[in-house]
Amino acid sequence: MAHREFKQKIYAEFARIGNALGSARRLELLDILAQGPRHVEALAAETDMTVANVSQHLQVLRQARLVEAEREGTKALYRLADRHVLDLWLTLRSVAEERLADLGQLRRDVDVYDEESPVPRDELERLLLDRDAVLIDTRPSREYEHGHLPASISMPMEELPERLHELPRDRPIIAYCRGDYCLFADEAVTLLREKGFEAHRLDGGWPEWWAEDRAVVGDPEIT
Template sequence: MAHREFKRKIYAEFARIGNALSSARRLELLDLLAQGPRHVEALATETEMSVANVSQHLQVLRQARLVEAERQGTKALYRLADKHVLDLWLTLRSVAEERLADLGQLRRDVDVYDEESPIPRDELERLFLERNAVLIDTRPSGEYEHGHLPAAISMPMDELPERLHELPRDRPIIAYCRGDYCLFADEAVALLREKGFEAHRLDGGWPEWWAEDRAVAGVQ
């Protein structure tokens, strides 16, 4: 194979990954799959896309070997191909955060945006030991069951208003969700503070914690 032909073909292969990541909709699907496996129908409901549209986007991701599918009867269960795909998504997001000022403004424009710095992940153990902090996972229960931070209590955001009585008022409550661009934890912190709790958001969420090879609980 000639040198130029080799170059053309090899960069065409690299471009398959770039093409798969070039859709905002496909990035959202990757972000959801970073929380755990999902059926097409569940992804369609979450993203408010049609099943057909979701299926088309998933096929592009599958052709680029970024996701895998497992047939379960008449349905297909999709998951990230491996942790390298999660690392790729988080790296892409990190580059965007460094290069695109609009991202920070979009985050600040959210009604529940909290200007207080989130709790660093490395500080969590200290808060457990020194202040007996309570950690809550505000994602849907199915995502919690797939995998969660050790000692976290499943308290989905849509259940939180009715479960406030389960939380202690004399200990700090730390909330996390799907990551920096998920609003469940922000909403939880806002509600808890309104009701008189000391509440903070954890920096990042499940994907960031998992990507750093920290201890986890649940089924992976």
Template sequence: MGDRSRKGALFAEFAAVGKVLGNPKRLEILDLLAQGPRSVEDLAAAAALGMSTCSAHLQTLREAGLVGSRREGKRIFYSLAGDDVAGLWEYLRRVAQAHRPHTEVARRAYLGPEDSDAVDTDELLRRIRSGDAVILDVRPEVEYAGGHLPGAIHIPLEELTDRLAELPTDREIVAYCRGQYCVLAYEAVRQLNARGLDARRATDGLLEWRLAGLPVETGAV
């Protein structure tokens, strides 16, 4: 039958990970770290957290073994402990989407209606290889530098309306961002279409791209 107390100790280890995941802000931090390593300062700003609160969340995630850290001078950079942590985050979202009806209500309230003409990953791969579309990354600079789709043009969403002249007009634009639940690409496509440009959204973002083992380039423009 096995030792009940030892079984309890084992399941307590599993529960410790579940407990850490039971906080929306810590999940947001994992979502950001799935894009690549980030400093505490960057994470706090991106997640709209105070420095001390963000540091406390990171310490909790590190104690649970989900993130690691390194120091560069006076700055500390955090990263996911492995691709399996990114996979855990992605699978948690899938389970919520499949089994919690309000998840879809919340998704639509945040992202807006589903666009039926979004470009799936197979089609996006074909377009990258053929060069018949402009691949547009609308994430912040630090995320683009940490990893982006091959050949992607980078224009952060907040700069998009001021930099439209940098986009070719003879090809369709496919915008992508962090992942399936990232609002940046949705907003980019709405802005581009409102200005008469031919633009569609990629169904997947960098999170799904990496988990699928597809090629990723690093470095800033």
């Protein structure tokens, strides 16, 4: 095979993947799947898309080998193809952060934005070791069950208001959720502060933690 021909072909292969990453809708799907496997219908509900449209986007992601489907009777369960895909998604996001100043601004424009800088992941490990803080997972319980940080308590954002009495007032509370661009943890921090707790949010969320190969509870192995 000639060199030129070879190059054309490999770049076309790479572009298949790039192309799959080139739609906001598909990235949203990928981001949800980074939290754990989902059925088509669940994805449609969470993204306000029609089922057919979701299915179509999933085909594109599947042809790029970014996601895999498994049939469970009448349902199809989709998941990320492997953790390298998660790396790719997080790398893409961090490049975006780095390069697009508007992104940080968008983040700050949100009502519940927490001004204070988040707790670094390394520091969290120290805090938990010393039992100097309580860690809450504010994602929906389904995602908590699929996998969560060690020593974290599941406290989905929608249940939090009624479950405040379960939390201590003598130690700081650290909240995490789906990642840097998920707002559950910010909402939790805002609410807790209003109620007189000391609260902070973790830097990053479940996917960032897991991608760094830190200790986790659950069996989130994608394959």
